[in-house]
Amino acid sequence: xxxxxxxxxxxxxxxxxxxxxxxxxxxxxxxxxxxxxxxxxxxxxxxxxxxxxxxxxxxxxxxxxxxxxxxxxxxxxxxxxxxxxxxxxxxxxxxxxxxxxxxxxxxxxxxxxxxxxxxxxxxxxxxxxxxxxxxxxxxxxxxxxxxxxxxxxxxxxxxxxxxxxxxxxxxxxxxxxxxxxxxxxxxxxxxxxxxxxxxxxxxxxxxxxxxxxxxxxxxxxxxxxxxxxxxxxxxxxxxxxxxxxxxxxxxxxxxxxxxxxxxxxxxxxxxxxxxxxxxxxxxxxxxxxxxxxxxxxxxxxxxxxxxxxxxxxxxxxxxxxxxxxxxxx
Numbered sequence: 001x002x003x004x005x006x007x008x009x010x011x012x013x014x015x016x017x018x019x020x021x022x023x024x025x026x027x028x029x030x031x032x033x034x035x036x037x038x039x040x041x042x043x044x045x046x047x048x049x050x051x052x053x054x055x056x057x058x059x060x061x062x063x064x065x066x067x068x069x070x071x072x073x074x075x076x077x078x079x080x081x082x083x084x085x086x087x088x089x090x091x092x093x094x095x096x097x098x099x100x101x102x103x104x105x106x107x108x109x110x111x112x113x114x115x116x117x118x119x120x121x122x123x124x125x126x127x128x129x130x131x132x133x134x135x136x137x138x139x140x141x142x143x144x145x146x147x148x149x150x151x152x153x154x155x156x157x158x159x160x161x162x163x164x165x166x167x168x169x170x171x172x173x174x175x176x177x178x179x180x181x182x183x184x185x186x187x188x189x190x191x192x193x194x195x196x197x198x199x200x201x202x203x204x205x206x207x208x209x210x211x212x213x214x215x216x217x218x219x220x221x222x223x224x225x226x227x228x229x230x231x232x233x234x235x236x237x238x239x240x241x242x243x244x245x246x247x248x249x250x251x252x253x254x255x256x257x258x259x260x261x262x263x264x265x266x267x268x269x270x271x272x273x274x275x276x277x278x279x280x281x282x283x284x285x286x287x288x289x290x291x292x293x294x295x296x297x298x299x300x301x302x303x304x305x306x307x308x309x310x311x312x313x314x315x316x317x318x319x320x321x322x323x324x325x326x327x328x329x
Contacts (some may be wrong), residue, residue, distance in 0.1 A: 001093040004308040004326075005100030007061045009051025014071045016049065016064075018305060024103035027075040027157040032106045033275075034088060035284040038122035038302075039068030039097050039326045040155075041315040042242055045220075048095060049312065050100040052245070054266055058094065063273060065097030067327070069112070069121040086111040089125055093268045096327060098305060103308060110283070122325055123155060123292045123297040125227035128269050129282060130240060135169065137270065138237050138263070139214050146210050148230050149241060150174040152184055155297045155323050159218065161187045162295045171213065172203055176229070177319065200229040214238070217291035221246030228262070252266060274309030298322030 003021045022262050027033045044066060044237035047053040063104065072086045081312040082088065088109040090097050112121055137295040141147055147164060151157050152173030165188030172191045173184050181192040203212065210231035217224050226248045229238045237260055239248050254260040271279055300322035303311035308326075315324040 001100035002305045003172055004064045004305055005278045006049055006057075006064055006313045009049065010059060012046070012049050012235045012316070013309055016309050016312065018115060021099060021321045023069045024101055024207070027074055027076045027079075027103060027106075029078040030075045032072050032079060032082055032104055032109055033074040033087075034070035034072050034090060034102045034104055034109070034182055036068055036097070036100055036102070036305075036326070037087065037118045037242050038092065039065050040123050040260070041311060041326070042066060043154075044126075045245065046241075046312065046316055052242075054092075055268075056096065063096040063099060065095055065099075065326075066093065067091055067122070067126045068097045069124070070102065072109075072111075075100070076108060082106055082109060082111055082320050086263055087116070087121060088112060089121070091125060091228075097153065100305065100328075104214075104220065105142060105238070113287055113291050116287075119299050119325060119327070120290050120296060122284060123299075123323060125283075126267060127155040127297060128159045128163070128290070128295055129271070130156050130265070132163050132271050132282065134174075134216055134238060134240065134265055135160065135167070135214075136162060138238050138265070141169050143215055144170065146170045146207055147216065148172040148174065148212050148227060149216040149218070150223050151176075151241070152189065153180045153321075154218060156240070158184070158187055158297055159295055163190045164188070166289075166294070172206060172230070174199065174223075175243040183321070188325075190290075195223060195226065199226045199254055200218060201309070203230045211235075216240065217248070219243045222249055224248040225254075228260050231258070233258045234261070236263065237301045238263055238265050240267075251264055264277060298323075299325055301325075304328070305320075 068090045170190045213235040215227040217239040218241035220242040
């Protein structure tokens with residue numbers, strides 16, 4: 001069976017390869033055999049390949065991929081909550097999702113509600129969960145209050161717009177080029193602005209000077225400083241990505257004079273913090289939204305695993321309209 005591997009950190013074109021791995025065999029009593037149906041390529045996957053992710057990549061060579069959805073092919077005789085034909089999320093914080101079949105501990109799997117689009121299910125956890133938890137776990141944001149985010153056309157950004165709108169939270173959505181406003185307004189964005197040195201003035205004008213106490217940053221670098229300058233005194237800047245490849249930059253005047261708080265968000269740590277019960281409640285809220293289409297992520301293109309280099313090159317492009325997925329050949 002095919003799987004996507006990296007031989008060392010570096011540019012995807014230089015370090016990725018697809019090999020033929022042994023078939024996993026039949027499931028034991030507490031296991032499930034799962035076939036990969038679709039898997040997302042996230043910025044965290046690109047950072048892992050380049051050796052820039054939040055955790056160490058570990059021994060090389062290594063299999064890649066953090067999130068996908070699979071179809072259950074067989075289950076062990078003691079597994080009662082899954083059956084052949086069910087779709088189930090495949091999540092691996094230490095990577096390895098991008099292979100055709102997996103033998104997995106059934107206790108880590110759940111049956112997804114029937115009727116959902118497998119491509120949307122492949123994007124149903126990391127991005128929507130990141131958006132929802134950042135809106136809820138960082139600072140209390142009430143109905144009618146404002147949140148600002150950059151990379152608003154990213155998958156997380158789109159999810160955040162849709163979830164915020166459902167909860168009555170107003171959003172300022174910062175993008176890096178013209179031509180994206182209509183798409184984001186259709187999702188429920190209140191304000192869409194192109195980033196630049198005058199961002200704080202444009203935000204103040206668009207919100208009528210309303211206080212913004214939460215800024216969500218996926219870009220880092222100088223973009224962080226511009227978001228921080230949009231915050232009310234005592235506001236929080238949360239960074240969850242580094243699309244610029246640069247460190248977070250914030251003016252000492254905003255840290256000292258305005259009391260801005262800077263913190264990070266990593267879904268893996270947050271999932272561990274909320275525990276089993278918290279994750280169950282999170283999924284119970286998110287999955288119906290995915291099935292109904294109330295929260296959707298744009299998909300621009302799909303590739304088979306055999307075209308891993310082409311797929312990651314596409315995912316790394318700056319001007320995309322949606323996510324890149326691996327799907328079955």
